[in-house]
Amino acid sequence: MEHVNAASAQELEQTLLTCLRSHRWSGRVAEHRPYPDLASLLAAADEAAYDLTWGDLTEALAAEPLPALPPDTYAAAHTALSAAHAAYEARFGHVFVICLDGLTPDEVLDHILEAIRSRLTNDPEEERTVVADELRRLAKERLMEALRGAGNCASNH
Numbered sequence: 001m002e003h004v005n006a007a008s009a010q011e012l013e014q015t016l017l018t019c020l021r022s023h024r025w026s027g028r029v030a031e032h033r034p035y036p037d038l039a040s041l042l043a044a045a046d047e048a049a050y051d052l053t054w055g056d057l058t059e060a061l062a063a064e065p066l067p068a069l070p071p072d073t074y075a076a077a078h079t080a081l082s083a084a085h086a087a088y089e090a091r092f093g094h095v096f097v098i099c100l101d102g103l104t105p106d107e108v109l110d111h112i113l114e115a116i117r118s119r120l121t122n123d124p125e126e127e128r129t130v131v132a133d134e135l136r137r138l139a140k141e142r143l144m145e146a147l148r149g150a151g152n153c154a155s156n157h
Helices: 002-006 009-019 023-031 038-050 054-062 075-092 105-119 124-149
Strands: none
Touching: 009 023, 009 124, 023 038, 023 054, 038 124, 054 124, 075 105, 075 124
16 A cells, blocks of 8 residues: 555556546545555545546546457457447447456356347446446456555455
């Protein structure tokens, strides 16, 4: 936590933007320092994510990569996934996002395809709620990874 609390505002916001590309979110998390512990930081990150507007979420979605598949995934799976992503983007106007934390590489493809198929049946308002939750979960996981990379915490999964 020392790194988070001692970093300059600009340095911390740049780190936070790698977790969730929302300037409002990163600013809110940075401005509530110092954090006494990891739990406090993660709670603040969650709270800031819950307060994001659709415009803030759209900003974050614009920078989101598509979920990565394991390197040994066969070509037909890539084709199926590309078609599913295209259908999702055509329906909702933004990339599909999903937090894959806790899944083994063998589970990723089936989980992504099942989630896209399921979420394509959502109406736009339902999907906005799901997207906001997935972005919040992604931000939390990425934040924990960033802290581990900085040597500031042990595994917290």
